Amino acid sequence: MINYKLYFSFFALLSCVIIVFITLELVSMWWLVLYLVFGFIIIGIASLTMRWNWFLKAFTRLNTNEKIIAITFDDGPNPEYTPQMLALLKKYEAKATFFCIGEHIEKHPGLLKTIANDGHGIGNHSYSHSKTIGFSNTKSWLEEIERTDQLIEKATGFKTNLFRPPFGVTTPHLASALKTTDHSCIGWNNRSFDTFIASPKTISTRVLKQVTPGGIILLHDKQANCIPVLEHLLQVLQSKHYKMVTINDLLHEN
Numbered sequence: 001m002i003n004y005k006l007y008f009s010f011f012a013l014l015s016c017v018i019i020v021f022i023t024l025e026l027v028s029m030w031w032l033v034l035y036l037v038f039g040f041i042i043i044g045i046a047s048l049t050m051r052w053n054w055f056l057k058a059f060t061r062l063n064t065n066e067k068i069i070a071i072t073f074d075d076g077p078n079p080e081y082t083p084q085m086l087a088l089l090k091k092y093e094a095k096a097t098f099f100c101i102g103e104h105i106e107k108h109p110g111l112l113k114t115i116a117n118d119g120h121g122i123g124n125h126s127y128s129h130s131k132t133i134g135f136s137n138t139k140s141w142l143e144e145i146e147r148t149d150q151l152i153e154k155a156t157g158f159k160t161n162l163f164r165p166p167f168g169v170t171t172p173h174l175a176s177a178l179k180t181t182d183h184s185c186i187g188w189n190n191r192s193f194d195t196f197i198a199s200p201k202t203i204s205t206r207v208l209k210q211v212t213p214g215g216i217i218l219l220h221d222k223q224a225n226c227i228p229v230l231e232h233l234l235q236v237l238q239s240k241h242y243k244m245v246t247i248n249d250l251l252h253e254n
């Protein structure tokens, strides 16, 4: 894992060197501006790229040749789409993992219980999933995670060990919170972009192109286009003899 603390120290040190050079009139002020912009862009990209493992170690795939794969759904449970997903998974004898939002669990605890009863995995996806959650401090992250953990436990009777950051954003504050709560941070290596792309055919083609043994597919159970996408994926993966397992099944083989 790249040590982000080392990067920050080097970043600060080089900024000081440039400031000294500016004071000595060896370089213009623009060098510092350019350097700072570049440095902050790198930090932003690192926050959004879980597989870089800058701020924390995220599990994004299992390194294996075995034909197993994990399908994951974010942002549910959704009373309209989640039951349809569950029916399809049952039809194809596949297991999946649902990363649920606390506010949604609060409204549909029975649906969460059904997911668990069907043998699927359940992960924590924060309580609010707010657009600004990436800027939270450690205390706020802890509140988001612990509140959702309690709701999952109340609905299903077990505590989840899995957490997926909303928008895939990781920060030092989240890293510190997850150290306290002891969750595994779960990413993906096969992103469907199903919330941006409307056409189910384009989404499934994109996902199927990126299928690898031990991979983790990211879908959402909150919109209509995911129903045909899931059915097509399940048909193709089954025909290719892939076993569709939960994230905890993958983790146990890690």
Ligand SMILES: [Zn+2]
Pocket: 074, 075, 125, 129, 165, 166, 167
């Ligand atoms: Zn999400």
